[in-house]
Amino acid sequence: xxxxxxxxxxxxxxxxxxxxxxxxxxxxxxxxxxxxxxxxxxxxxxxxxxxxxxxxxxxxxxxxxxxxxxxxxxxxxxxxxxxxxxxxxxxxxxxxxxxxxxxxxxxxxxxxxxxxxxxxxxxxxxxxxxxxxxxxxxxxxxxxxxxxxxxxxxxxxxxxxxxxxxxxxxxxxxxxxxxxxxxxxxxxxxxxxxxxxxxxxxxxxxxxxxxxxxxxxxxxxxxxxxxxxxxxxxxxxxxxxxxxxxxxxxxxxxxxxxxxxxxxxxxxxxxxxxxxxxxxxxxxxxxxxxxxxxxxxxxxxxxxxxxxxxxxxxxxxxxxxxxxxxxxxxxxxxxxxxxxxxxxxxxxxxxxxxxxxxxxxxxxxxxxxxxxxxxxxxxxxxxxxxxxxxxxxxxxxxxxxxxxxxxxxxxxxxxxxxxxxxxxxxxxxxxxxxxxxxxxxxxxxxxxxxxxxxxxxxxxxxxxxxxxxxxxxxxxxxxxxxxxxxxxxxxxxxxxxxxxxxxxxxxxxxxxxxxxxxxxxxxxxxxxxxxxxxxxxxxxxxxxxxxxxxxxxxxxxxxxxxxxxxxxxxxxxxxxxxxxxxxxxxxxxxxxxxxxxxxxxxxxxxxxxxxxxxxxxxxxxxxxxxxxxxxxxxxxxxxxxxxxxxxxxxxxxxxxxxxxxxxxxxxxxxxxxxxxxxxxxxxxxxxxxxxxxxxxxxxxxxxxxxxxxxxxxxxxxxxxxxxxxxxxxxxxxxxxxxxxxxxxxxxxxxxxxxxxxxxxxxxxxxxxxxxxxxxxxxxxxxxxxxxxxxxxxx
Amino acid sequence: xxxxxxxxxxxxxxxxxxxxxxxxxxxxxxxxxxxxxxxxxxxxxxxxxxxxxxxxxxxxxxxxxxxxxxxxxxxxxxxxxxxxxxxxxxxxxxxxxxxxxxxxxxxxxxxxxxxxxxxxxxxxxxxxxxxxxxxxxxxxxxxxxxxxxxxxxxxxxxxxxxxx
Numbered sequence: 027x028x029x030x031x032x033x034x035x036x037x038x039x040x041x042x043x044x045x046x047x048x049x050x051x052x053x054x055x056x057x058x059x060x061x062x063x064x065x066x067x068x069x070x071x072x073x074x075x076x077x078x079x080x081x082x083x084x085x086x087x088x089x090x091x092x093x094x095x096x097x098x099x100x101x102x103x104x105x106x107x108x109x110x111x112x113x114x115x116x117x118x119x120x121x122x123x124x125x126x127x128x129x130x131x132x133x134x135x136x137x138x139x140x141x142x143x144x145x146x147x148x149x150x151x152x153x154x155x156x157x158x159x160x161x162x163x164x165x166x167x168x169x170x171x172x173x174x175x176x177x178x179x180x181x182x183x184x185x186x187x188x189x190x191x192x193x194x195x196x197x198x199x200x201x202x203x204x205x206x207x208x209x210x211x212x213x214x215x216x217x218x219x220x221x222x223x224x225x226x227x228x229x230x231x232x233x234x235x236x237x238x239x240x241x242x243x244x245x246x247x248x249x250x251x252x253x254x255x256x257x258x259x260x261x262x263x264x265x266x267x268x269x270x271x272x273x274x275x276x277x278x279x280x281x282x283x284x285x286x287x288x289x290x291x292x293x294x295x296x297x298x299x300x301x302x303x304x305x306x307x308x309x310x311x312x313x314x315x316x317x318x319x320x321x322x323x324x325x326x327x328x329x330x331x332x333x334x335x336x337x338x339x340x341x342x343x344x345x346x347x348x349x350x351x352x353x354x355x356x357x358x359x360x361x362x363x364x365x366x367x368x369x370x371x372x373x374x375x376x377x378x379x380x381x382x383x384x385x386x387x388x389x390x391x392x393x394x395x396x397x398x399x400x401x402x403x404x405x406x407x408x409x410x411x412x413x414x415x416x417x418x419x420x421x422x423x424x425x426x427x428x429x430x431x432x433x434x435x436x437x438x439x440x441x442x443x444x445x446x447x448x449x450x451x452x453x454x455x456x457x458x459x460x461x462x463x464x465x466x467x468x469x470x471x472x473x474x475x476x477x478x479x480x481x482x483x484x485x486x487x488x489x490x491x492x493x494x495x496x497x498x499x500x501x502x503x504x505x506x507x508x509x510x511x512x513x514x515x516x517x518x519x520x521x522x523x524x525x526x527x528x529x530x531x532x533x534x535x536x537x538x539x540x541x542x543x544x545x546x547x548x549x550x551x552x553x554x555x556x557x558x559x560x561x562x563x564x565x566x567x568x569x570x571x572x573x574x575x576x577x578x579x580x581x582x583x584x585x586x587x588x589x590x591x592x593x594x595x596x597x598x599x600x601x602x603x604x605x606x607x608x609x610x611x612x613x614x615x616x617x618x619x620x621x622x623x624x625x626x627x628x629x630x631x632x633x634x635x636x637x638x639x640x641x642x643x644x645x646x647x648x649x650x651x652x653x654x655x656x657x658x659x660x661x662x663x664x665x666x667x668x669x670x671x672x673x674x675x676x677x678x679x680x681x682x683x684x685x686x687x688x689x690x691x692x693x694x695x696x697x698x699x700x701x702x703x704x705x706x707x708x709x710x711x712x713x714x715x716x717x718x719x720x721x722x723x724x725x726x727x728x729x730x731x732x733x734x735x736x737x738x739x740x741x742x743x744x745x746x747x748x749x750x751x752x753x754x755x756x757x758x759x760x761x762x763x764x765x766x767x768x769x770x771x772x773x774x775x776x777x778x779x780x781x782x783x784x785x786x787x788x789x790x791x792x793x794x795x796x797x798x799x800x801x802x803x804x805x806x807x808x809x810x811x812x813x814x815x816x817x818x819x820x
Numbered sequence: 821x822x823x824x825x826x827x828x829x830x831x832x833x834x835x836x837x838x839x840x841x842x843x844x845x846x847x848x849x850x851x852x853x854x855x856x857x858x859x860x861x862x863x864x865x866x867x868x869x870x871x872x873x874x875x876x877x878x879x880x881x882x883x884x885x886x887x888x889x890x891x892x893x894x895x896x897x898x899x900x901x902x903x904x905x906x907x908x909x910x911x912x913x914x915x916x917x918x919x920x921x922x923x924x925x926x927x928x929x930x931x932x933x934x935x936x937x938x939x940x941x942x943x944x945x946x947x948x949x950x951x952x953x954x955x956x957x958x959x960x961x962x963x964x965x966x967x968x969x970x971x972x973x974x975x976x977x978x979x980x981x982x983x984x
Contacts (some may be wrong), residue, residue, distance in 0.1 A: 052923025053911040055898035059924065062857040089835015151843065229862050229958050230924040280860070280924025388914030523892050532922030532959045690926055698918040706921060733955075736869035741953035742962040743946075762882040766832060771961075 028202035040545035040762075041366055042074040043698030046173045047536040047556055048278075055280040059311035060250045062234035066308040068235070069098055071296050072153035073309070074143040074160055075318065076135035077133035078543055079185065079387035079727025080169035083162060086143065091156040096148040098303055100160070101295065103132035103142065108296060116256060116288045116357045119383050121196035123188050127354045129291035129298070130262075136353030137162070138186055138728060139318025139391050144295045146307055146574045169387040171722040173327055173350040176386045178517030184353065184385050185819040194383040200363055201440040202376030204333075207342035210334030213340065215413045219405040223325035223350065224329075226394045226710075227739060228531075230280020231311035231318055234293040236300035243271045245301065250292050252282040253569030255527045256506055258561045260357075265297060276559030277687050283710070284393030285320055286531070287571055288357020292319070313709035317618065317732030321392025322720055325350040330368075330405035336418050340428045342376040343369050343440070345402060349600060351383050352390035358571075359383070361398030363490060366443045371376045371450040371488045371664055372428045377440025387719075387727055395570060395707055396772035399489055400714065404797060407777035408642040411784060412793065420467075421781065422458055426451055426487055445488060445662045446759045454486055456751050457668040460686045467671065471786055476670040480683075481786025485777035488664040491766025492577035496656060509656035510578035511565040514586045516649035518636060520614055520629030521553040522590070524583075526573050529559030532706075533768060534699035539583050541695055542762070546587035547594075548611025549628065565652050571664075571765025576695065581761040589651035597635055597649075598626050600642035661757040662764040665689030665776035671782035678805030680783055682746035688776060689750075692757040692765035700767050701750060707771025708748055713740045715776035719798050732773065786810075827891040830854070832900040840887035847871040849887040850897060858898040858927050862956075869955030872928035873897050879935035881954070898927035901934065910934055910972050919968035921959035928955040933969045943973055 051057050088100040112126030131142050143160050147153035168182035175181055176192040184192055208214050223452050231368035235248040244269060251257050254274040264271040279286060293311050300307040300587035311320065328347040334340050345368045349360035359381055368379045392720060414421040430437050432449040439445065463482060472479040493499055493508040513525040527534050536556035544551040557563055560759055568578070599606045602624045609616050618624035626711065631649075635638040638647030670684040688707065694700050731737050756763025780794040783804055791811040798804065824846055825837040831854060838853055843871065845864070850856045850873070853896030859882060866884040873882045874896040901908040910933050920926045936943065943951060947968050949962070957965060 046918070048906070049915045049920060052920055052926050053898075053907060053914060053930070054902050055927055057858075057923050059857075061851075061861070111884070187849070227958055228922070228924075229868060229923070229956060230860070232863070278923065281922040283958070310861075311863060313868075453952060463935075530922075534921065648936065700917045700966060702921055702960055705963045707958045707961075709961035710958070734863040734865050739956055739958065742954040742966060743949040745962060748961070748963070810830070 038550050039541050040695055044537065044541060044551055044618065044661040046534055046699070047540055048501065048530060048534065055212065059230055059280055060248045061310045063235045063237065063248045063277065064308065065237055068308050069146045069148065069151040069303065070153050071144055071299060071307055071309040073141045073151060073292055073295065073315070074157040076131060076140045076142050076164070077138060077165055077399060078135060078166045079138050079171060080167040081135045081164040081727050082167055083131060083135065084165050085144065085163045086782060088143065091159040092144060094152065094156050094159060096152040097145060097156045098649065098738040099299055100147045101130065101144045101298065103128065103130040106130040106298070108134040112267065113289050113291065113294060114260050114263050114505065115298060115355045115359065116505050117359060119195045119359055120197050120385065120502050121312050125185060125355050128328065130292040135510060136564065137387055139315070139389055139542060140685055141291045141295070141319065145304060146299045147384070156642050166192045169388055169727045170327065170722055173325060173348055173384050173386060174804050176384045177348070181212070184387060184416060192385040194385055196380060196382045197365070198338060198378065198380040200378035202345050203677055204342040204344050204376040204378040206405040208331060208333040208344065211341050211414055212336040213413065214331055214333045214409045215409050215416060215680055215797050216329070216331035217409065219326050219328040219330060221326045221328070221404065222714070222797050223322050223399040224714045224718045225317060225720055225737060226285040226323055228281030228283055228285055231313060231316045232286065232290060232292065233310040234388045235306060235308045236297040236628065237306045238301040238304060240304060245271055245297060246273045246275065246276060247293065247297055250274045250279045250286055250405040250661040251276055252286045252529060252531060252571055253288060254529055254561050255566055257289050257570055262296050264289070265301070272563040273285055276529035279529050282531040283395045284397065284571060284617065286638050287393050288766065315735065315736055318389055318729060321356045321662055322389050323353065323391055323394030324401055324714060325391065326401050327543060328402060330409055330591050331411055332409050334413055335471050338417055338424050340374050343374050343406065344377065345379045345405065348382040348384050348387065350391060351385050351387065352388045353435055354390050356392035358393040361401060364398035364402035367642065368406065368441060368489055369439045370403070370406050371430055371486050373430050379441055384814060388722055395710060395769045397644070398490050398777060399769065400711060400773045403485060403487050403773050405774045408780050408794060409455065411781045415782060415788065422484055425454055429454065429486060443490065445657060445759050446659065448662065448664050448690055448755050449753065450486060450664055452753055453664065453690065454484065454666040456688040457666050457686045460749060460751060461668050461670055461684055467530060468797060477771040478674050479673050479786040480670065480797055481780025483669045483778045483785055484666065485774045485781065486666045487664065487773045489770050489773060491573035491663050492657055493572060493661045506568050507656065508578065508816055509568060509654050510575065510582045511567045511652065511654040512539065512582040512586050513565050513650065513652040514522065514578065515592045516590065516632040517634050518637060519616050520627055520632055521555060522549055524556045526556065526579070527561065527564040528579060529572045531570070533570060533575060534696060535570065538576055538695045539579060541582045542580050543587045546584050547591045550614055554616060573768045577766055578655055580764055581657065582653045584653040584761055585653035586654060589653065590649065591681050594628070594631055595643070596615060597641055597645060601626055606630045612739050640650055657760055659759040661760045663689065663691050663765040663767065663770055663775065665770060667778045667784040669778035671779060671786060672726055673783055673786045673804065675808060676786060678808060679800040682779060682805060684747045685746050686751065687776065688753065689770050690755050690765070691767040691770065692755065692760065693763035695764065698776050701766045704750060707769055708775060709740050709745055711772040711775035712745055713796060715779055716798050773775045828950035829890040830894045832896055842886060844887045846882035846885040846890060847979045848885055850882065850964055851942040856897050856899050860924055862929060870925055872931045872955055874931055877935065877938060879932045898930055901930060910937065913968040913971045917964045917971065919960065919964040921963055925955055925981055929957070929965055933972055936969065937972050942977045945970055948973065
């Protein structure tokens, strides 16, 4: 990699809230989302889905549907099993048996909404009518939807041909002897925490448009995805094509949040149909399908324990947790990051964590912003407050006592994660000061004049952002790397075309990459054009997930911009007869620092390089640079939050009066974009903490609230006011000192709100151990506490 | 198949006479019939608000109306806002206030904000939040959107971080 960036802060564009490159087209209705693409004479696909949580397909009669006017093709599982390979898993569960899945069920269905037949017709309407005309005989089979019940000995085994139980895998990690330390600890607190199943719910549903030209052997697939190069790999594998025959184009993507990570069955089906029919085939997911066939997230049960000395020093933590995979694999599968951050930002030597993966008859679970970190944060942080109450300590003081100090970093936690740098206590002090914690404590918990109790809840967290090298990933069987790449190409207008495989779905990546390019090269921000998400035009990369884009991408942009700049200056030095060291890029030209009259425009230099005329004798024609960059380590972002909540002890209703988050994302490239990321993730965190939960009815195994009317996503009027504070401690392990920022906000809401409610109702002895936290849940917790801990439900 | 129905509708200032299917909703008509793909479809259930357009000046969810109902009406979509490549004030406000990220919901918010502006009503931030609650954004947490609409309705109020 190139050395220090001598040009830093030269343009002032890095670190400022420049207007986003993405905005003008999106504001004018000129974004190009996948559904906006419609090749001439396109056909349309509809998918028939299993209505049962588990069933055996006895027969499928497609005759009537296939004969309907306007219907071109019907595919069933038998066709797909014969003519495609199973969809590959990008992030396999370590130690798990393979559960390959095909785009259509062959004989057994394992969740409601699983694709069973697909129809292509002249219009979506005809295709849907034809799906209705297909007669499928199902034999419903015994099912299980509850995560822990699935692991009971009497549970029906969902994949009896491959598994002896529904436990897919068990991944323990530990340091020291946590069990022994807990036995000797002065005090141990522990509980079981249930985290609800939620939908990431990007506003743009999934979509695909597939075209195949057999003579050219070229499949072009427009796919709404976060990982076009990985989808290309998966399509080639499943369709038995060479990768060179597949081109994936994302265009604009309307939100991802982890849901659009990797190939889904419908995308493969559209491609299969297009190849069979030699016509463009389009499928756009409707929202009812989305709730059943796009990945869900978060659902898990954490058995967490904390041991401490009488003086409050944490001595050990353990977490045995079970994630719910649903009926089969998805590209990423259920959350894996609870393990890596289970001890949080605290000084804990002895720890043990074990992740279990349970298969249930529900929609497959995949990645979602946070990917295990919000879940484990609820368990650990509510237990810290209970520990404080047990010891008669202030929860704020107890946290300060146990937080790792800035001088103790880097620190390797009990799961092996290396926290790089930061001042964790500073963020906690900032939020306490912001809410005037001392005054609130002095004022007491109430009840106040309005009859409500007031409590304060804190939470502290670390967040892993990015990946530590491909070697780390390879050990875990991942089928992708840790690097990012970029190609910069000078154009004759004096601008730079920037090509990246990172698709654009709201992360402001086009803006951030251009800011870094401008900063390093010296070219105007406005003269950079970003081309994102087309595998036919962009260098092979990894993709946008795990808060890793900027961590890896900034290094690639820096190296490529440096290379392009160096060559540009050498050509200019030859033309102007000055030393390279005397030159800089200013206002679209290369100018001599000592003699500003000596200047040549970038447009002239780019033309000279592209044509190959007027170059120094030892320079090759062309002006283009590609760089790949792999960070050496993950960077750990961190923060603290405080919530002030007023609670009605009669009804359980509560109001979040204040919510303050102080966080550190390292060096900030674009403050406006960072704030947007944090606030957006917080909104999703509030949703999962308060109102969002996908509910299955256990007897029928049906999803009971899978529509936008029944699943409560926060609207503009639902969210509490949020106050944001930042620190900016550069990470020593990343280019420019950046840390990832996309997922931070999902982590703290649940724990901070739960702790505030329990603090407000401390005299009742109320405890909260699950998400979402509804008024009903609080009311039940009050009743349970008032009844000596016994639940007394009507 | 379906019998087509002829309608005459003014969309973004242009009069269209079109044959439409009685089962086609307005969002599909605008997107497929007229190629105005700036109006997005998110739930086809009238909840998410991606498809919000102006119908005779009112913000409505175009997935809840059928194309034949447009006969004799006047429609405006997001494509009508900018003139000659110049962003309209409401679009500029969203850009300056970081009121969008993925941009999929943005047309719905822009058309809702346009209707609010044209209503001439004065709204405080809480009222703005209520008025905007018919459109869902999953990216921004709404703060930038509320700031943008506040600026559009009430002048230069962007930058208010703490709205308490």
